[in-house]
Amino acid sequence: MSPLSLALFDILLLVSIVVLAWTALTSADDRRSVILFMAFGLVVALAWARLLAPDVALAEAAIGAGLSGALLLAALRELPSAVPSSGQALRQRATQGTVSVLSAALAGMLAWILTAHFEGPARDELARAVATHLELSGVSNPVTAVLLNFRGYDTLLELAVLLAAVLGILALGPGRAAYRPSGPIFDALARWLTPLLLVTAGYLLWVGAHAPGGAFQAGATLAAAGIVLRLAGSEWIGLPHDGAVLRLVMAAGVGVFLAVGVSLLVLGRPFLGYPPAWAGALILLIESAATLAIAATLVLAFIGGRLPTEADRKGDAVTAPAAGAGANPDPSDNGEPRPC
Amino acid sequence: MSEALIWLVAVPLAGALLALLLPRFAFAVVIATGVATTLAAGLLVYGVGTAGTLHYAIGGWSAGLGIALRADGLSALLVTMSSLVLVAGSVYARSYFHREADQARFWPLWLLLWTALNALLLAGDLFNLYVTLELLGLSAVTLTALGGSAEALRAALRYLMVGLLGSMMFLAGVSLIYAGYGTLDMAMLARTVQAGPLTGTALVLMTGGLLLKSALFPLHFWLPPAHASAPAPVSAVLSALVVKAAFYLVLRLWLDVFAGAVTPAGADLLGLLGAGAVLWGSWRALRAERLKLLAAYSTVAQLGYLFMFFPLLQALPPGAARDLAVGGVILLALTHGFAKAGLFLAIGIIQQRSGHDTIRELDGTAQRLPATTFAIALGGMALVGLPPSGAFLGKWQLLAGAIATGQWLWVAVTVAGSLLAAAYTFRVLGHAFGHQAYPGRPVTIAWEEWPALLLTATASIVLGLAGLPLWRLLEVGT
Amino acid sequence: MLTAQWLYALTGCVVMALGLRTALLHPSLLRRVLAINIMGSGVFMLLVAVAYRGPDLAPDPVPHALVLTGIVVAVSATALALALARRLARERADE
Numbered sequence: 001m002s003p004l005s006l007a008l009f010d011i012l013l014l015v016s017i018v019v020l021a022w023t024a025l026t027s028a029d030d031r032r033s034v035i036l037f038m039a040f041g042l043v044v045a046l047a048w049a050r051l052l053a054p055d056v057a058l059a060e061a062a063i064g065a066g067l068s069g070a071l072l073l074a075a076l077r078e079l080p081s082a083v084p085s086s087g088q089a090l091r092q093r094a095t096q097g098t099v100s101v102l103s104a105a106l107a108g109m110l111a112w113i114l115t116a117h118f119e120g121p122a123r124d125e126l127a128r129a130v131a132t133h134l135e136l137s138g139v140s141n142p143v144t145a146v147l148l149n150f151r152g153y154d155t156l157l158e159l160a161v162l163l164a165a166v167l168g169i170l171a172l173g174p175g176r177a178a179y180r181p182s183g184p185i186f187d188a189l190a191r192w193l194t195p196l197l198l199v200t201a202g203y204l205l206w207v208g209a210h211a212p213g214g215a216f217q218a219g220a221t222l223a224a225a226g227i228v229l230r231l232a233g234s235e236w237i238g239l240p241h242d243g244a245v246l247r248l249v250m251a252a253g254v255g256v257f258l259a260v261g262v263s264l265l266v267l268g269r270p271f272l273g274y275p276p277a278w279a280g281a282l283i284l285l286i287e288s289a290a291t292l293a294i295a296a297t298l299v300l301a302f303i304g305g306r307l308p309t310e311a312d313r314k315g316d317a318v319t320a321p322a323a324g325a326g327a328n329p330d331p332s333d334n335g336e337p338r339p340c
Numbered sequence: 341m342s343e344a345l346i347w348l349v350a351v352p353l354a355g356a357l358l359a360l361l362l363p364r365f366a367f368a369v370v371i372a373t374g375v376a377t378t379l380a381a382g383l384l385v386y387g388v389g390t391a392g393t394l395h396y397a398i399g400g401w402s403a404g405l406g407i408a409l410r411a412d413g414l415s416a417l418l419v420t421m422s423s424l425v426l427v428a429g430s431v432y433a434r435s436y437f438h439r440e441a442d443q444a445r446f447w448p449l450w451l452l453l454w455t456a457l458n459a460l461l462l463a464g465d466l467f468n469l470y471v472t473l474e475l476l477g478l479s480a481v482t483l484t485a486l487g488g489s490a491e492a493l494r495a496a497l498r499y500l501m502v503g504l505l506g507s508m509m510f511l512a513g514v515s516l517i518y519a520g521y522g523t524l525d526m527a528m529l530a531r532t533v534q535a536g537p538l539t540g541t542a543l544v545l546m547t548g549g550l551l552l553k554s555a556l557f558p559l560h561f562w563l564p565p566a567h568a569s570a571p572a573p574v575s576a577v578l579s580a581l582v583v584k585a586a587f588y589l590v591l592r593l594w595l596d597v598f599a600g601a602v603t604p605a606g607a608d609l610l611g612l613l614g615a616g617a618v619l620w621g622s623w624r625a626l627r628a629e630r631l632k633l634l635a636a637y638s639t640v641a642q643l644g645y646l647f648m649f650f651p652l653l654q655a656l657p658p659g660a661a662r663d664l665a666v667g668g669v670i671l672l673a674l675t676h677g678f679a680k681a682g683l684f685l686a687i688g689i690i691q692q693r694s695g696h697d698t699i700r701e702l703d704g705t706a707q708r709l710p711a712t713t714f715a716i717a718l719g720g721m722a723l724v725g726l727p728p729s730g731a732f733l734g735k736w737q738l739l740a741g742a743i744a745t746g747q748w749l750w751v752a753v754t755v756a757g758s759l760l761a762a763a764y765t766f767r768v769l770g771h772a773f774g775h776q777a778y779p780g781r782p783v784t785i786a787w788e789e790w791p792a793l794l795l796t797a798t799a800s801i802v803l804g805l806a807g808l809p810l811w812r813l814l815e816v817g818t
Numbered sequence: 819m820l821t822a823q824w825l826y827a828l829t830g831c832v833v834m835a836l837g838l839r840t841a842l843l844h845p846s847l848l849r850r851v852l853a854i855n856i857m858g859s860g861v862f863m864l865l866v867a868v869a870y871r872g873p874d875l876a877p878d879p880v881p882h883a884l885v886l887t888g889i890v891v892a893v894s895a896t897a898l899a900l901a902l903a904r905r906l907a908r909e910r911a912d913e
Binding site: 109110112113116117118123124125126129130133149150151152153154156157158160161163164165167168170171172244247248250251254255258261262265269270271272273274 | 343346350353354356357360361396397398399400401402404405406407445448449452455456459467468471472474475478479481482485486516519520521522523536537538541
């Protein structure tokens with residue numbers, strides 16, 4: 001691509017990003033806002049791809065645009081839309097003015113810094129250090145190496161963040177009911193799409209070691225399969241009915257990672273200091289557990305709460321969330337969408 | 341010895357997973373985790389005291405490539421405080437949550453909060469700090485929401501939105517730093533940071549985010565509803581530890597990592613906001629109708645004292661006087677941590693036994709719950725700053741430093757704030773000692789009253805008497 | 819700083835400021851959650867732009883890893899915020 005056409009592409013992309021962001025933020029209707037937000041996310045993913053960040057592009061498309069958009073869409077129906085207050089117009093306008101000026105000042109300040117204070121060669125010691133140590137890391141995808149090896153501690157804590165969020169969501173109450181059984185078109189689509197998503201997830205997990213991909217992208221794709229099934233009417237979408245097993249799956253991401261780290265510590269190596277010969281296998285092990293945990297967590301986040309148990313159905317509000325709620329054999333559900 | 345650093349994070353995290361998987365044994369897991377973590381904290385203090393600042397490179401990678409943990413005297417003391425407060429809170433929480441279901445939800449999140457606190461206090465990498473801040477924020481919010489009432493949910497939601505805004509600003513600052521310096525390691529940055537527009541803007545962004553999280557006036561609006569409607573053990577930890585963690589980060593960034601980039605004007609601004617916090621918080625505490633709201637506003641005020649130290653530290657040249665001032669602010673922070681935690685636990689007991697925490701209707705509390713009332717009195721003593729509490733030494737340093745540098749405003753505000761604190765403490769005690777006609781039961785201490793008593797006793801007596809060894813420990817690293 | 823870097827970083831700052839403004843001002847909670855997400859995307863754009871080193875050199879992988887972590891953290895927080903809001907709306911409806 002010639003430099004001129006690349007520059008034109010960049011300008012077009014960046015203008016779309018700003019326009020989409022602006023319209024999503026200032027639209028009068030919440031629904032329109034969410035849809036524009038999803039479009040914004042997809043265009044941003046395109047920007048990541050253009051900036052040679054394919055791992056990030058995959059994650060943004062799946063999680064940032066797709067999953068966040070799904071969460072917002074599902075929330076649209078339940079949250080009251082804001083009624084703009086008619087009174088206090090003057091004070092509101094003063095606040096709006098101040099905040100707008102401050103935000104503009106921040107953007108201006110940052111723009112000035114970016115323009116005027118970045119002379120000289122870029123600091124890339126860290127990039128070079130990663131490249132030098134890449135062969136010791138056990139994978140050949142540098143982003144995976146940073147995520148799972150050099151800065152694996154961050155990823156461990158991030159999986160803990162995910163766990164904390166889902167535990168909070170489960171503690172807040174029962175989740176949304178599954179949608180009604182889908183019509184023939186969506187049904188056919190779901191039957192076709194779900195296995196494809198499962199295979200793609202497995203592929204992304206495997207290929208993450210030497211090409212763009214990895215646990216987060218795979219987990220998000222797996223969660224997408226779960227969401228598609230949910231939209232098609234399946235209640236439990238293949239999640240374990242037994243509360244204890246479900247908790248095991250949720251905890252597995254952090255658990256396997258922590259177990260590997262602590263085992264290495266006990267064996268005399270530094271925490272999360274994989275021996276170079278074993279690093280690839282350990283990383284794959286950790287990523288597999290993380291994929292399952294991420295998928296379960298994201299899908300539970302979409303469901304928005306505890307899956308309905310028999311006790312919930314009978315109207316008993318006091319049920320332990322996942323504290324051994326017991327099996328709930330739903331006769332109509334065997335993990336596949338019901339035919340219409 | 342430096343492996344204690346990673347054990348302090350790994351043990352609570354493992355405990356959280358075990359508590360999640362084995363809800364029947366959750367309390368046993370919590371106590372085991374608590375004891376192990378406290379032992380590790382003690383080991384850390386010993387290690388820092390003998391060997392100086394401890395470092396641990398995770399994964400064995402060199403600084404910059406990997407993430408480093410580090411502990412100096414300040415971190416070691418704060419980690420110890422958080423371990424002791426959390427153990428005490430755990431013992432109390434056992435009696436607070438009656439239903440098995442509530443306990444099953446509570447313990448894993450409680451231990452994740454513990455993990456986040458330790459990880460934050462020991463972090464040596466800026467982006468790692470961001471992740472620990474998020475973990476801390478999310479677990480704190482979910483614990484607040486466990487209160488269940490609409491009021492608690494609303495407060496938790498507001499807390500979450502404010503926290504997210506703060507974290508996002510912090511991340512923006514960290515991104516600027518990476519763009520400008522090419523590294524995220526705090527030790528390396530401390531050596532290479534230079535004043536300039538980039539560093540200044542990044543510091544403003546990071547500090548702004550942290551000020552939101554530490555509820556410095558006028559960004560404190562989210563704190564009173566959240567701390568007042570959360571379950572009592574959660575309120576204790578929120579006031580004593582979570583907001584203190586954000587303050588610790590401001591201290592660390594201003595005194596250590598970005599020391600070359602801070603300006604007197606910025607320090608003065610922090611001091612002024614702190615003064616506002618002291619006056620406004622103390623005034624609102626005096627006017628509060630409920631005990632929990634009083635304690636929450638008191639937290640706002642006490643944090644103001646901590647921020648008033650910044651202009652002093654900026655104005656004092658490096659030397660003995662400055663070291664004493666640093667010791668003062670830490671001692672004040674530690675005392676407030678223990679005192680406020682004990683106070684919230686005591687209020688929880690009153691709330692459970694009497695069904696309410698309205699101040700006007702506290703008559704007979706001293707008769708029915710003498711130990712708890714004593715705990716409140718001790719806690720109040722520590723908040724006012726009467727000797728021999730650690731707060732007395734801390735405020736003394738604040739006054740000494742202000743007088744030495746000629747900044748009389750802080751003197752006036754400190755005196756006024758202490759008077760207001762005395763007023764609201766005595767108001768509570770006055771009502772609590774109100775006489776009820778019916779004779780009370782014999783004087784006993786239930787086992788759930790011990791944590792509150794021990795915490796406030798530590799604040800008001802132990803910390804003051806142990807001031808000197810603590811001072812010496814703080815000299816390591818700062 | 820390459821031109822492409824500068825353009826994308828600048829856009830990131832603009833998007834961040836826009837998101838911040840709406841996150842502070844808008845009455846609807848859903849919109850504020852959305853705005854914080856957009857603000858996050860702005861910060862990520864800044865990071866990825868800094869990582870780009872031109873069409874011939876491989877980009878710096880560290881900011882990519884940071885952004886990946888940030889995306890996951892943002893979705894966790896979004897999910898929690900929406901679940902809290904939903905529960906609050908239910909409590910209000912029961913009142």
